[in-house]
Amino acid sequence: xxxxxxxxxxxxxxxxxxxxxxxxxxxxxxxxxxxxxxxxxxxxxxxxxxxxxxxxxxxxxxxxxxxxxxxxxxxxxxxxxxxxxxxxxxxxxxxxxxxxxxxxxxxxxxxxxxxxxxxxx
Numbered sequence: 001x002x003x004x005x006x007x008x009x010x011x012x013x014x015x016x017x018x019x020x021x022x023x024x025x026x027x028x029x030x031x032x033x034x035x036x037x038x039x040x041x042x043x044x045x046x047x048x049x050x051x052x053x054x055x056x057x058x059x060x061x062x063x064x065x066x067x068x069x070x071x072x073x074x075x076x077x078x079x080x081x082x083x084x085x086x087x088x089x090x091x092x093x094x095x096x097x098x099x100x101x102x103x104x105x106x107x108x109x110x111x112x113x114x115x116x117x118x119x120x121x
Contacts, residue, residue: 065096065104066104066106068106069104069105069106070085070086070104071083071084071085071086071104071105071106071107071108071110071111072084072091072094072096072102072104072105073096073102073103073104073105073111073114073116074094074095074096074102075100075101075102080117081114081115081116081117082116082117082118082119083105083108083111083116083117083118083119084119085108085118085119088119088121089119089121090119090121
């Protein structure tokens with residue numbers, strides 16, 4: 001019993017310093033989140049993100065073939081947008097018709113961001 005009386009005042013002293021942090025943890029977390037968000041916005045340069053899967057809105061739309069742009073964008077009879085890489089089975093047989101919305105791409109990344117998928121064969 002005497003030991004409990006000795007420990008109990010010490011526990012009250014320990015509890016006093018961290019209890020306000022426990023009751024204010026939501027405010028602390030929101031304050032830290034706001035500060036880091038503000039720092040991110042203030043330091044990051046603004047970049048326009050590419051539009052994913054919006055057909056025909058790529059900033060580097062290529063209707064005629066440029067040097068180095070060897071990837072053929074083709075639309076099949078079901079309306080699927082498929083791109084063919086040099087060396088694939090149907091690459092030589094594929095024709096690009098800009099009147100149908102077909103086009104040339106300079107990189108796989110560009111074709112993928114424009115919403116086209118790679119040919120399976």
